[in-house]
Amino acid sequence: MAKVEAPPTRAEWVDGLLRRAIVHGQLAPGEKLYAERLAEQWGVSATPLRETFQRLAGEGLVVIEPQRGARVAPISVEQAAEIYEMRLLLDPVAFHQSVTVGRADPDYAEEVDDALDALDRRHRAVSAFHDAHTRFHHALVSRCPNQRMLGQIAQLLEHSQRFQIIRVDSAARAGDAATEHRAMAAAAVAGRADEAADMLRAHLAATLDAVRLARPPD
Numbered sequence: 001m002a003k004v005e006a007p008p009t010r011a012e013w014v015d016g017l018l019r020r021a022i023v024h025g026q027l028a029p030g031e032k033l034y035a036e037r038l039a040e041q042w043g044v045s046a047t048p049l050r051e052t053f054q055r056l057a058g059e060g061l062v063v064i065e066p067q068r069g070a071r072v073a074p075i076s077v078e079q080a081a082e083i084y085e086m087r088l089l090l091d092p093v094a095f096h097q098s099v100t101v102g103r104a105d106p107d108y109a110e111e112v113d114d115a116l117d118a119l120d121r122r123h124r125a126v127s128a129f130h131d132a133h134t135r136f137h138h139a140l141v142s143r144c145p146n147q148r149m150l151g152q153i154a155q156l157l158e159h160s161q162r163f164q165i166i167r168v169d170s171a172a173r174a175g176d177a178a179t180e181h182r183a184m185a186a187a188a189v190a191g192r193a194d195e196a197a198d199m200l201r202a203h204l205a206a207t208l209d210a211v212r213l214a215r216p217p218d
Helices: 010-023 035-042 046-058 077-102 106-120 126-141 147-166 177-190 193-213
Strands: 062-065 069-072
Touching: 010 035, 010 046, 010 147, 035 046, 046 062, 077 106, 077 126, 077 147, 077 177, 077 193, 106 126, 106 177, 126 147, 126 177, 177 193
Parallel strands: none
Antiparallel strands: 062 069
């Protein structure tokens, strides 16, 4: 039986709205954040928004400066490279553990296949593709027993998605990411942990190389 998740609290709902707006580029890097304006737009009070500013500042998505208030954290090629360097250290380890544990969990293969199907669909909006991409990478590592590592990976994935949503052009990247996604999914479903981890490592390294060649975002 599928797990039924509890509906989000008002604070969680506001957190999700602001997080999504930042990660998807609806709020631009460096843009000033006005709690009252966003509260009116989303039909909430300003209080949970100010609390969300604080939470997201702790994750590096928001910057809060004395006397100047909150703004969306800026992004740079250097920051993006650091993010992918961290993901290269953590994601393959978590993926290896996830595949190893997932061999005994038939739901793991189904979850990975479903996420791949969602990623392979034709997406009308870039944001929809990036939602599917996030879901796919979460599915790959979902059976990793190290919850602290998974939390770090989730934050790093948000930051890397944020950089990609601003820079959609992937012409500088070597290899075909879609083919790599399918190969990683096949290795995960087959329980080939070593091969899966190596594939993810190469996948992230190719993106890191492209990031290092990229022009700074406007």
